[in-house]
Amino acid sequence: MRLSDKLRSIGLAIILTWGWKRAVLALTAGALSALAMAPFNAWPVLFLTFSIAVWLIDGSAAGRWRGVPAAALSGFWFGLGYFVPGLYWIGYAFFVDADTFAWLTPFAVLGLPAYLALFTAFGFALARLIWPRDASRVLALAVSLTVSEWLRGHLLSGFPWNAFGYALTEPLALAQTASLIGLWGMTFLAVAIFASPAVLIDGASRGRKPWRAPVAAVLVLAAMLAFGVVRLAQQPTRMVDGVKLRIMQPDLQQDAKFNYSAKAAVMQKYLTLSDRASGPHATGVKDSTILIWPESAFPFFLTKEADAMAQIADLLPKGTVLITGSVRAPDLPPGVRVTRAYNSVYVIDHDGSVLAVYDKLHLVPFGEYLPFQDWMEKLGFVQLTKVQGGYIPGTIRRTLDIPNAPRALPLICYEAIFPGNVVSRDDRPGWIVNVTNDGWFGISTGPYQHLQQARLRTIEEGLPMVRAANTGISAIIDPVGRIVAQLGLGIEGVLDAGLPAAIAPTIYARVGNIPAAVIVITALAFVLRRRFVRRKP
Numbered sequence: 001m002r003l004s005d006k007l008r009s010i011g012l013a014i015i016l017t018w019g020w021k022r023a024v025l026a027l028t029a030g031a032l033s034a035l036a037m038a039p040f041n042a043w044p045v046l047f048l049t050f051s052i053a054v055w056l057i058d059g060s061a062a063g064r065w066r067g068v069p070a071a072a073l074s075g076f077w078f079g080l081g082y083f084v085p086g087l088y089w090i091g092y093a094f095f096v097d098a099d100t101f102a103w104l105t106p107f108a109v110l111g112l113p114a115y116l117a118l119f120t121a122f123g124f125a126l127a128r129l130i131w132p133r134d135a136s137r138v139l140a141l142a143v144s145l146t147v148s149e150w151l152r153g154h155l156l157s158g159f160p161w162n163a164f165g166y167a168l169t170e171p172l173a174l175a176q177t178a179s180l181i182g183l184w185g186m187t188f189l190a191v192a193i194f195a196s197p198a199v200l201i202d203g204a205s206r207g208r209k210p211w212r213a214p215v216a217a218v219l220v221l222a223a224m225l226a227f228g229v230v231r232l233a234q235q236p237t238r239m240v241d242g243v244k245l246r247i248m249q250p251d252l253q254q255d256a257k258f259n260y261s262a263k264a265a266v267m268q269k270y271l272t273l274s275d276r277a278s279g280p281h282a283t284g285v286k287d288s289t290i291l292i293w294p295e296s297a298f299p300f301f302l303t304k305e306a307d308a309m310a311q312i313a314d315l316l317p318k319g320t321v322l323i324t325g326s327v328r329a330p331d332l333p334p335g336v337r338v339t340r341a342y343n344s345v346y347v348i349d350h351d352g353s354v355l356a357v358y359d360k361l362h363l364v365p366f367g368e369y370l371p372f373q374d375w376m377e378k379l380g381f382v383q384l385t386k387v388q389g390g391y392i393p394g395t396i397r398r399t400l401d402i403p404n405a406p407r408a409l410p411l412i413c414y415e416a417i418f419p420g421n422v423v424s425r426d427d428r429p430g431w432i433v434n435v436t437n438d439g440w441f442g443i444s445t446g447p448y449q450h451l452q453q454a455r456l457r458t459i460e461e462g463l464p465m466v467r468a469a470n471t472g473i474s475a476i477i478d479p480v481g482r483i484v485a486q487l488g489l490g491i492e493g494v495l496d497a498g499l500p501a502a503i504a505p506t507i508y509a510r511v512g513n514i515p516a517a518v519i520v521i522t523a524l525a526f527v528l529r530r531r532f533v534r535r536k537p
Helices: 003-016 020-036 045-062 065-095 098-129 137-152 164-169 178-202 212-234 254-258 260-274 306-315 373-378 413-417 446-461 507-511 514-532
Strands: 239-249 290-292 321-328 342-348 354-359 408-412 431-436 465-469 474-477 483-487 493-500
Touching: 003 045, 003 178, 020 045, 020 065, 020 164, 045 065, 045 098, 045 137, 045 178, 065 098, 065 446, 098 137, 137 164, 137 178, 137 514, 164 178, 164 446, 178 212, 178 446, 178 507, 178 514, 239 260, 239 465, 239 474, 260 306, 260 493, 321 354, 321 408, 321 431, 342 408, 408 413, 413 431, 413 446, 431 446, 446 465, 446 474, 446 507, 474 493, 483 493, 507 514
Parallel strands: 239 290, 290 321, 408 431, 431 465
Antiparallel strands: 239 493, 321 342, 342 354, 465 474, 474 483
8 A cells, every 4th residue: 555545544543533542542542642842842843733723623524514623623622632641730830739729739720731732722713614625625724723823822811831833942053933923823833834735635626736735834944044043144143241140040949938937047048059169260140240049039029028138148259140030029008917918020230239129010810810719819829929919910011121241131031921911112131030930840841941032032023032031941041042051950050151241122022923923814815715606717
């Protein structure tokens, strides 16, 4: 049997599959698709799994109401299979305080993926509504899943984690296309490229040439690779004169970071580690101009602890500043008890004075606040950080003035995963500083995925990023996504390096998602014409 005949046989068998076998097939295809994300980056598997998705939608035509419900059900199972192995590490956070939260682990590990799978179900259903019979159905799936992924990244505060476009971010040359079309444009290309082999089962009848779709996909991949190679060659890493960075990665256990009794031990560890010599000729923090500590660094309100501020002042030599995460108490009248707080970034000078503050805007649902906070607290629920009333969101995203360095844009934790919602065009910084605490998620795939997504923001915006993570992965990334230096996951240490210089604003930085929208709308118009306009024989 020829290869094309064998492929057609497999495709037809999948199309004709029904019932529980169809659900298992979709679930398995979704689970295999998770291998395309970090740290595996095995994106060639998507040529198989996205082809299966096309055949599942083909086969749903046998169902009622033009197959839309059947397609949606297949999409749900595909999405559930994709998100459970991709997000299993969220369950680790519920064991930080196991006595309180461990019982919620199944709801997190299965409930969040089930919610996110509803968006994949919507994408499959939308694809079925506009599904043509020829090779352009690959574009129908690309349009529909791009729309559903965009919705996933925006509705109910949004959670675009592991969007399909991240599959095209490794090798680094492929990721450079994000400087033109951003994550959502990359998502469209990823689906269209990886689903293209599905049309090979169509055969050559009625003038069809099914080989053209996968050939076109390979040519697009080659063009992306060539563009990336040229762009990387034209943008070597350049450093900002006079700026020397030191990132302190404490690898601190998560329970210690929320235990006030550990105040002295935590502070001493930070001070000792920050001044550790990192090489035979290094003399500790004196070699740096900017020291960076990770998110929520202390189990106390930093600026309300005079001894801690004095210790920081003693640590920092003249000309060196500290950028650190910390919870911040709101300004209240004297004697009023503090019950809520901000998740903040401080810039502190060598004399212990606070130069600038940023309050986190995009809080984490169930981690830093509860939806319908008052109502859920009355029912006895509390978010993982146990802050009554939840954290207070900041009011504005702004850059911070850093002495003797370019202005910095602070991003706290997962604020770095939201494309197009990072840099203001009216207040472009010289670099991004991302402080995070991935210690919630242990030694898992989560921190690798977080780094992958943060790195794409540098490529989209043409800005370097300096990332300080409690347990790792801390990294210094140049404006085209090269990792200049990094400290691996679960390692205690310091990372010394220069600050990469920014490059000119990219096309994506200038016009945002307009190119991606044009691509999607053009593809949609083409698909609708193939679907609804009758052609003369």
